Amino acid sequence: MRKFAAYFYFMENKRVRVRFAPSPTGGLHMGGVRVALFNYLFAKKHGGDFILRIEDTDQTRFVAGAEEYIINSLKWCGIEPSEGVGFGDGKHAPYRQSERKELGIYKKYADKLIEGGHAYYAFDTAEELDEMRKRLEAAKVAAPQYNSVSRQNMRNSLTLSEDEVKKLLDAGTPHVIRLKVPRNEEIRFHDVIRGWVVVNSAQVDDKVLLKSDGMPTYHLAHIVDDIEMEISHAMRGEEWLPSAPAHILIYRYLGMEDKMPQLAHMPLILKPDGNGKLSKRDKSGLPMFPLNWSDPRDNTDYVGYKESGFFPDAFINMLVLLGWNPGDNKEIMSKDEMIELFSLERINKAGAKFDPEKTKWFNQQYLRKKSDEELAKLFLPMIKEKGFDVSEAFAIKATKLVREKAHFVNEFWGFGSFLFITPDSYDQDVLTKRLNEQTRNFVVELTAVLTDQADFSPAVTEATFKATAEKLGIGAGQVMQLFRVVVTGVGGGPNMFEIMELIGKEESIKRMNLFLERNK
Ligand code: GLU
Numbered sequence: 001m002r003k004f005a006a007y008f009y010f011m012e013n014k015r016v017r018v019r020f021a022p023s024p025t026g027g028l029h030m031g032g033v034r035v036a037l038f039n040y041l042f043a044k045k046h047g048g049d050f051i052l053r054i055e056d057t058d059q060t061r062f063v064a065g066a067e068e069y070i071i072n073s074l075k076w077c078g079i080e081p082s083e084g085v086g087f088g089d090g091k092h093a094p095y096r097q098s099e100r101k102e103l104g105i106y107k108k109y110a111d112k113l114i115e116g117g118h119a120y121y122a123f124d125t126a127e128e129l130d131e132m133r134k135r136l137e138a139a140k141v142a143a144p145q146y147n148s149v150s151r152q153n154m155r156n157s158l159t160l161s162e163d164e165v166k167k168l169l170d171a172g173t174p175h176v177i178r179l180k181v182p183r184n185e186e187i188r189f190h191d192v193i194r195g196w197v198v199v200n201s202a203q204v205d206d207k208v209l210l211k212s213d214g215m216p217t218y219h220l221a222h223i224v225d226d227i228e229m230e231i232s233h234a235m236r237g238e239e240w241l242p243s244a245p246a247h248i249l250i251y252r253y254l255g256m257e258d259k260m261p262q263l264a265h266m267p268l269i270l271k272p273d274g275n276g277k278l279s280k281r282d283k284s285g286l287p288m289f290p291l292n293w294s295d296p297r298d299n300t301d302y303v304g305y306k307e308s309g310f311f312p313d314a315f316i317n318m319l320v321l322l323g324w325n326p327g328d329n330k331e332i333m334s335k336d337e338m339i340e341l342f343s344l345e346r347i348n349k350a351g352a353k354f355d356p357e358k359t360k361w362f363n364q365q366y367l368r369k370k371s372d373e374e375l376a377k378l379f380l381p382m383i384k385e386k387g388f389d390v391s392e393a394f395a396i397k398a399t400k401l402v403r404e405k406a407h408f409v410n411e412f413w414g415f416g417s418f419l420f421i422t423p424d425s426y427d428q429d430v431l432t433k434r435l436n437e438q439t440r441n442f443v444v445e446l447t448a449v450l451t452d453q454a455d456f457s458p459a460v461t462e463a464t465f466k467a468t469a470e471k472l473g474i475g476a477g478q479v480m481q482l483f484r485v486v487v488t489g490v491g492g493g494p495n496m497f498e499i500m501e502l503i504g505k506e507e508s509i510k511r512m513n514l515f516l517e518r519n520k
Contacts, residue, residue: 014232016048018456019079020074021222021236023055023396024066026072027293027302029280031237031269039235041320041342048232052084053225054096057215063296073290078335092229097221106216109224109254110177110209118253119209122146122156123168123175143203148183177210179219179246179253187245192233192264192344199245201514207246219243223250227259234261241265264344267323268351277351277435284356290315309408313415314332314366316337318359323352327465332365364407372399378409386413388420397502401494416493423489426519430491434482435519442479443486447512456505458497465497486515 020036022028028036043050052074054067061411071086083090094100124132129146132154136144144150151158156178157165168175185201209220216224226234244263251260269278280288280302291304305315317333325348326333326341333341367375376395381392383398390398402416446468450456453464465483469476481491487508488499500508 012306015230016043016046017051017230017232018043018048018235019051019053019084019226020228020436021225021232022070023056023058023061023218024063024070025061026063026295026297027064027280027289027291028066028070028304030288030290030319031278032070033073033077033079033290033316034269034322035235035266036074036185037079037316037319038324038342038347040081041234041339042235042344043082044339045342049083049090050081051090051092051229051231052081052087052095053229054085055221056096056098057101057211059098059213059215062484065296069119069291069293076306077316078456079316097216097225099205100221100225101215103230104216106210106221106224107214110216110220111252113179113209113250114177118180118249120157120180121165121169121175121178122151122154122178122206122208123160124154124156124171125174128155146178147205148181148202150183151178151206165311174212176208176212178206178208179250181246181249187248189244189248189263191241191244192262193267193347193424194241194265194349195255196462197241197244197327201245201249204245204249207243209250219246219250223247223254226261227254227256230259231261233264235266238254244489247426264347267320267348269322270351270353272354272356274351274353278354282353282354283519286356286359309410310363311366314363316364318362321352322354332362360407367403367406367409372396372403375399375409375412379412380412382410383420386417386420390420394502401498401502404494409517417489418488418493419499422507423487426485426489426515427491428484430481434485438472438474439479439482440516440519442469442474443483443512443516445472446483447516450505450512451509453505456501456508458495458501461500462497469492487511 018039020039022032022036040050052071054070056062056067059102067085074080083092084095089095094103100106110119114121124278132146132150133144136150146154153159159178160168181204182201187199187201187204188196190196207219208217210216222234244265248260250390251257255411270276270284270418271278272284277459278288282288287303287305287308287310289302289304290306292307293302293304294300295302306312311334316335317331317338320338321331324342324346327346328438330341353503373396376388376392376399378401380392380395383395398416398419401419402412406415446465449464449468453460466476469479480496484493484496485491487496487503493499503511
């Protein structure tokens with residue numbers, strides 16, 4: 001348990017405040033939704049706050065509509081922040097970094113780092129940086145970067161005289177502010193999921209903190225905001241782990257290590273075969289986005305879980321188990337149960353494989369939990385779209401018949417279109433196998449008896465069916481499938497006698513006569 005000592009220390013002393021901090025650079029991928037979900041569950045579990053912060057400092061990657069998409073996705077998933085863009089202002093508004101920049105929040109921190117000698121001005125042009133990279137490559141430097149060694153040959157406030165720097169600044173020469181990373185120092189930090197991580201500062205580059213347009217980079221901006229917004233735990237994707245050492249230094253140099261949130265880097269979601277990271281172009285046939293997303297960057301339309309017929313609860317239930325488990329084999333969990341069972345310690349380090357079949361299974365489990373009435377509300381518009389104006393009561397009965405094997409409500413139609421449409425063709429394989437003079441006689445006889453029968457309840461029609469078979473000396477089992485084909489056109493489906501009750505006597509008899517007419 002020693003590993004978690006620091007974590008519990010923070011838990012005791014800080015109100016839990018976590019943030020989901022996406023950049024509006026595209027649609028919110030399901031991996032992003034999972035990060036949001038874990039943040040949400042953790043906040044709820046500890047009676048804390050969950051904040052949505054929009055990290056839009058990289059204007060070159062800004063995508064119109066992305067912010068709205070993120071907000072709508074969180075709403076659909078039912079993982080709503082307690083404060084933040086689109087969800088109401090708390091005391092830390094604004095929550096969009098571009099707006100915070102206008103308030104001079106980031107500059108203040110960058111200046112503090114400069115004053116402390118932990119950051120510096122760099123005036124290098126794009127060409128000079130390019131030359132540097134080429135020079136380092138030619139010298140066979142494995143990972144060319146602007147760092148404690150290479151900065152000595154560049155144009156920055158560490159190599160230029162004070163006078164020169166002042167002149168350049170006064171003249172408004174474009175420049176950035178970089179973090180001054182020490183040459184050879186051990187950086188140790190604790191990650192709730194990964195335990196202690198140790199990195200030598202020689203591997204860390206002098207990250208740009210403030211860009212020439214005055215915008216902070218992610219590295220500076222998120223730290224400033226995490227401090228100012230009193231964030232207790234920073235839970236984010238594994239791809240940020242390599243930057244964490246630089247972040248540790250920034251907290252240290254600001255003298256604000258006590259304000260540093262606990263770090264928790266989430267494992268990757270892997271492709272179904274386990275080979276590599278799940279990408280938005282995955283071909284497993286399942287959506288990668290919560291809602292439909294038209295990406296203006298690659299002119300591609302991505303289909304969403306919502307539009308594919310998934311229930312939001314099933315979607316987040318599937319997601320929560322990608323990299324986390326409740327400690328036993330429990331799989332189906334309501335949101336309240338997830339909140340109760342959730343803990344950061346049960347998040348795995350290893351990547352989690354996305355399982356398309358299991359994902360559909362989850363939806364089926366949630367479908368099974370819903371009443372006929374609930375499902376019929378979703379089915380009815382689909383029936384109407386096909387041009388059939390049936391009552392809600394009819395849709396409820398139809399739902400009862402077709403729901404059993406379905407994973408999605410949008411499969412209902414396929415499982416029972418014959419409830420609405422008189423068949424115009426018949427399963428030929430069944431006819432070849434089952435239709436002969438004797439069985440046709442059975443259909444003739446049954447049609448005659450049923451025509452004279454007023455009671456069309458399933459028990460009664462079934463009894464008639466059996467009695468007629470017996471009378472003709474045929475096993476009921478022998479004619480059952482044929483009879484299905486007579487009434488529905490297909491050889492399988494829900495209980496035949498319930499089908500007949502629903503479509504009614506008139507329609508049933510009509511179909512039987514039609515069959516006999518067509519198969520003389
Ligand atoms: N803006 C970052 C992202 O989109 C947030 C990382 C973090 O949570 O610190 O991944």
